[in-house]
Each structure stands twice: as C-alpha cells, then as structure tokens.
Amino acid sequence: MKKLTHTAKKMLSSGFLAGALKVTTTVLLAGTAITYVSTAQAAIDKNQVNQYAQNMRQAANSQNIGRIADLVSDDAIISLSGNGERTSLDKNGYLKLLQRSWNKTSNYKYSIQISNIVIIDDDKASAKVTTKESYLKNGKPFQFVTKSDAKFSLSNNNVVLLRSVAQVTSKQ
Numbered sequence: 001m002k003k004l005t006h007t008a009k010k011m012l013s014s015g016f017l018a019g020a021l022k023v024t025t026t027v028l029l030a031g032t033a034i035t036y037v038s039t040a041q042a043a044i045d046k047n048q049v050n051q052y053a054q055n056m057r058q059a060a061n062s063q064n065i066g067r068i069a070d071l072v073s074d075d076a077i078i079s080l081s082g083n084g085e086r087t088s089l090d091k092n093g094y095l096k097l098l099q100r101s102w103n104k105t106s107n108y109k110y111s112i113q114i115s116n117i118v119i120i121d122d123d124k125a126s127a128k129v130t131t132k133e134s135y136l137k138n139g140k141p142f143q144f145v146t147k148s149d150a151k152f153s154l155s156n157n158n159v160v161l162l163r164s165v166a167q168v169t170s171k172q
Contacts, residue, residue, distance in 0.1 A: 044153075044154040072094065073161060073162045076090065106135065107136045109134045111131065112132075146168045151164075
C-alpha cells in the first residue's frame, strides 16, 4: 500500500495524474457535447405548423384516431363553445368525442386552414385555425365550422396541438 501511495505521489508531483485527469475531463466534456447535440430538438418553424395541418387533415379524413392522438399533446386543453354551450376537454376527452362522432356518422370530411402563424419561442407557436367538418347523420347532412386560436408545441421534433380556444358554428 505504501508503494502505491508513493507512486501516486510521484505521479501527482510530476503532473502526470493531473494531466490524466485533464484528458479524462476533456473526454467527458466531449461526450457530453456529443450527447447534447444528438438529443437537441430543432426550433419550431412555420413549415412544421403547416405540416401539422396536412397531417391532421389526413388523419381526420381517414378517421385514424391513433395518428390524431400523436398530433395532440398529452397536456392539451381544448375549449369549445357554440350554441350557448361551453366545454373544455383534455386529450382523452377530445379523442373520445371524435370517436363517438365518427361512430354515429357517415361520409365524414375534414379540412383545415392555418393562418397568422407566430413563433413564440424555440418550441412554441400560435396560429388562427379554421376547420370544416361535414358528414351525414341519419341521412341528413351536417356541417360545422370551427374557428380557433391555437397554440402548438414541439415534441420530439413534431408539432402537436397544446391549446385551442374554439368557437363552433353549425350549418344545416
């Protein structure tokens, strides 16, 4: 044990151990930098928000609830008002509402337009969103137009809906 202590003292006094520690630190820092770069998320941009609209249109028109779930944040709050009624839904409530509606209708069609996109920070954006839904229920045509102020966030480099305050109007 004395010999090891003597050797360690020699290494320390000669600067060898200090140099080895410096190299190790550099390697660790380099490893950290590489890890950071590989997990870094790109900043949200207007093209991604527009791509979100295309993805949502495709998912809704194919009634793909799993894909829609991917496009809505787990923390989403969706507030809807119209015809004197008002409700707020979390993600699960919103997905259940869609499924119940689809189960009771046929010939479902969905369109979406996004305008006035504003980048808030690296991972958030806001926009005006207008959606139109039409379908047949018991053979009768229905159409709903929803105008909303929406907030989007970036999750795993994909844009997801975070908040929506929407006014729903129906046309029959």
